[in-house]
Amino acid sequence: MQYRMYGKSGFKVSAFGMGCMRLPRIVREDKAEVDREKAWEMIRYAADHGVNYFDTAYGYHNLTSEEILGEALEEGGRREKVIIATKQPFPVMADLKSGGGKTLHENARRNLENTLRKLRTDYLDVYLIHNIGVPVWEDIKKQKIIEEYEQFRSEGLIRAIGFSYHGRYPCFKEVLDFYDWGMCQIQQNLIDVDNETTDEAMRAAGLKGCALVIMEPLRGGSLAFPPDSVKAVYGEYGGKRSPVEWAFRHVLDYPEVSTILSGVSSMEQLKEDIAIFSKPDAVPHCLSEEEKKIIARVRETYFSFSSIPCTGCEYCLPCPQGVNIPQVFSKYNDGIMFNTFEPSRRSYFFQTRSGQAASLCVSCGACEKKCPQHIGIVKELKTAHAALAGWIE
Numbered sequence: 001m002q003y004r005m006y007g008k009s010g011f012k013v014s015a016f017g018m019g020c021m022r023l024p025r026i027v028r029e030d031k032a033e034v035d036r037e038k039a040w041e042m043i044r045y046a047a048d049h050g051v052n053y054f055d056t057a058y059g060y061h062n063l064t065s066e067e068i069l070g071e072a073l074e075e076g077g078r079r080e081k082v083i084i085a086t087k088q089p090f091p092v093m094a095d096l097k098s099g100g101g102k103t104l105h106e107n108a109r110r111n112l113e114n115t116l117r118k119l120r121t122d123y124l125d126v127y128l129i130h131n132i133g134v135p136v137w138e139d140i141k142k143q144k145i146i147e148e149y150e151q152f153r154s155e156g157l158i159r160a161i162g163f164s165y166h167g168r169y170p171c172f173k174e175v176l177d178f179y180d181w182g183m184c185q186i187q188q189n190l191i192d193v194d195n196e197t198t199d200e201a202m203r204a205a206g207l208k209g210c211a212l213v214i215m216e217p218l219r220g221g222s223l224a225f226p227p228d229s230v231k232a233v234y235g236e237y238g239g240k241r242s243p244v245e246w247a248f249r250h251v252l253d254y255p256e257v258s259t260i261l262s263g264v265s266s267m268e269q270l271k272e273d274i275a276i277f278s279k280p281d282a283v284p285h286c287l288s289e290e291e292k293k294i295i296a297r298v299r300e301t302y303f304s305f306s307s308i309p310c311t312g313c314e315y316c317l318p319c320p321q322g323v324n325i326p327q328v329f330s331k332y333n334d335g336i337m338f339n340t341f342e343p344s345r346r347s348y349f350f351q352t353r354s355g356q357a358a359s360l361c362v363s364c365g366a367c368e369k370k371c372p373q374h375i376g377i378v379k380e381l382k383t384a385h386a387a388l389a390g391w392i393e
Contacts, residue, residue, distance in 0.1 A: 001274065015252065017262075040071060057086055057089075085128065090131075090140055125160065160211075172186070185213040191219055192219070225338070231243070253284065253287045312330065331351070363378045
């Protein structure tokens with residue numbers, strides 16, 4: 001296993017970090033749960049084969065991911081040999097109705113204490129404010145959440161303070177510069193080089209000495225199963241490098257990256273990932289100029305697929321029924337682009353649960369009057385919903 005420095009912390013982490021959001025599941029009718037025996041086996045195998053970084057969060061797998069990780073690592077003294085990073089979202093801290101009359105800060109502490117119990121540990125190596133972004137950033141500052149985390153650290157409950165982020169560069173840079181973070185976690189992959197926070201964010205984190213953790217290097221698994229046209233581009237390079245390895249090497253190339261997270265759902269996937277990250281050349285600057293050109297052509301090929309021509313301008317919003325039209329179309333387009341709807345269906349499940357699904361459309365047509373692309377939004381929403389519905393969590 002290749003290892004890298006974790007920012008300015010002074011310790012090294014495995015270049016591959018095991019994400020615990022896509023553990024193997026058992027699906028029965030309209031309910032799904034983690035296959036604990038398989039999950040324990042995989043986590044222990046990872047810890048015994050060089051992986052020393054495990055990522056989870058408060059809400060993963062219906063609040064059970066932390067518990068499963070804790071159960072797995074408790075056996076054989078593995079907990080002391082690894083780094084555990086987990087996260088608490090601001091909306092959970094701020095959900096005062098579920099806190100039995102407690103304040104926001106009391107909620108945050110209660111949630112941390114529950115997390116420690118689930119993980120069967122006295123401390124967390126890294127504790128993140130989960131999914132910081134424009135809608136919550138001002139409230140996080142106003143409510144002094146970072147100061148609360150500092151109090152946790154002073155008590156020895158956590159060792160490093162970090163944040164995870166999905167979104168554009170300007171807000172990311174503001175968050176990054178606001179505090180001396182121990183780490184930050186962002187989405188990056190060979191498709192999202194100009195989306196999300198971009199490689200400019202990666203350089204900014206590196207300059208600050210902030211440990212940089214990459215999530216979604218396979219875009220929810222989509223990049224593992226490319227269409228034939230993309231396979232043909234990869235094939236021009238020669239050799240037997242898998243699409244998964246191409247995607248990982250794109251992110252490995254950045255010297256600022258500390259560890260790359262990937263969720264695994266089977267032992268086969270886990271062993272493949274460990275093998276890729278254990279190669280002697282799985283190091284910064286691992287890509288040749290020829291390989292970079294191959295990846296650029298792969299990106300262009302993905303983007304060439306026809307789909308709903310939504311630009312995400314949001315002129316169609318707000319929808320009177322609460323439908324987040326650009327997000328629906330983005331998820332549908334991803335399904336078309338990557339030739340698989342499974343990751344998009346999972347994401348759409350959470351959008352549905354938050355009351356923003358396409359099924360809420362009442363065909364009022366208000367959105368179509370405002371769309372500069374002249375999209376038949378009502379019809380396309382029905383098409384998208386038919387393709388995206390059906391995920392069981």
